[in-house]
Amino acid sequence: MDSMEKIFGKTAQMTVLKNLIENQDEPTYLSGIAEETGLSHSSVSRVITPLILSGVVREKPLGKQIRTFQLNTEIEATNVIIDFYNKINQIID
Template sequence: MDALEEIFGKTAQMTVLKNLILHRNESTYLSGIAEETGLSHSSVARVISPLIKCGIVIEKPLGKQIRTFRLNLEDERTQLILEFYNRLNRMAKDQ
């Protein structure tokens, strides 16, 4: 369990967010997130929707049926989350 999970618990949304943080400079697919996190495709689809609505995640269609996702690094909330995540991990390493 990492420092983020110790504070907020291990939820599907936290797992997806952490996966996107770890791959912050890449676009990915729902199936890619599902495979890397061990969550079902439907769980990833369900928990990524609020992240898209609030602007933390950007969704881009690729063709008619495929969608890609990535962190919105320009969003102020995303920047705060990344700063918090990085600082929290540094503090955990120092302990």
């Protein structure tokens, strides 16, 4: 169990957010997130929607059916989340 799970519990949305933080420099796909996290494609799709609506995650279409996702580091909220994630991992292990 990692430090974020110790504090907030293990949820699909937290798992997806952690994956995006750990891979923040690279855009990814729903299937890539699902594969890396062990979550189903439908679970990732369901929990990424609120992250997109909040602006924390940026969605970009790639063709007609493919969408890519990446953290939106242009907004302060995302940077606060990343900073918190990094600091909490240093403190709690």
